[in-house]
Amino acid sequence: MSEQDCEVRAGGDIIFRVADGAAILQLNRPAKRNALSQAMWEAICAALAEAADRPDVRAFVFTGLPGVFCAGADLTALKSGDREAAARYREISLRGYAAVRDFSLPTVAVIDGLCIGGGNNLALACDIRLASPRASFAIPAVRHGIVYDRPTVTRLVELMGSGRASHLLFTAGRIDAARAAETGLVDILTEDLDAELADFLDALRAADMPTLLAIRDTIRQVR
Structure with a gap:
């Protein structure tokens, strides 16, 4: 693939x-x-694999739409009664979270509006979470009979502490952006997500990449 900007669509539901x-x-x-x-x-997963193979990529960014990052998993397969379909969905979603966590370069979630359930898990898998004041967060798994995977719960506890993570998971309650930033779920709360992201990416472009990746590896080792 050339060094030119590229765009790939999958059914209109993903723009890369x-x-x-x-x-x-x-x-x-x-x-x-x-x-x-x-x-x-x-x-x-395909986009992550493609980005990993590109020498011009220094970071991977997840964004949503104005007012909604992600409302969670599409529960159609999970609630259809088709156990095979449910198992396939769970397998690909767990593989997706792992692919984000294991991606070789810095990952960022840019959150404007709803960030619920599986969307929250996707954001948790990233290194850094930027959010606007209208972002809100919830994990309603307890209402849907879904037991979360250990890596996701571990990450939530790392960021929020066991008590706050337990409260979020047990109650399925929603918290606003200010509360999410206060408790560690959000790293940067900003009125201007585009400017904050641009500043972050500028800093990455100015960094010595081997040094940055060594620092990132150390951060991950001490989590």
Whole structure:
């Protein structure tokens, strides 16, 4: 693939491009508030693999739509009664979270509006979470009979502490952006997500990449 910006669509639900050293994946399923389907997870994994092979990529960015990052998993497969379909969805979603966590370069979630369930898990898998004041967060798994995977719960506890993580998981309650920033779920709360992201990507472009990646590896070792 050339060094030019590129765009790849998967059923209109994912927009993926590489621009100025950043791989940017936008969730684009407005009719379902960006609920993650199996096809979307497959596209996410493919985009991560493509970005990992590109020497011009220094970071991977996840974004949503204005007012909604992601309303969670598409529960159609999980509630259809088709056990095989449910198992396939769970397998691809777990593989997707792992692919984000294990991606070789810095990962960022840019959150404007709803960030619920599986969307929250996707953001948790990233290194850094930027959010606007209208972002809100919830994990309603307890209402849907879904037991979360250990890596996701571990990350939530790392960021929020066991008590706050337990409260969020046990109650399925929603917290606003200010509370999320106060408790560690959000790293940067900003009125201007575009400017904050641009500043971050500028800093990455100015960094010595081997040094940055060594620092990132050390951070991950001491979590």
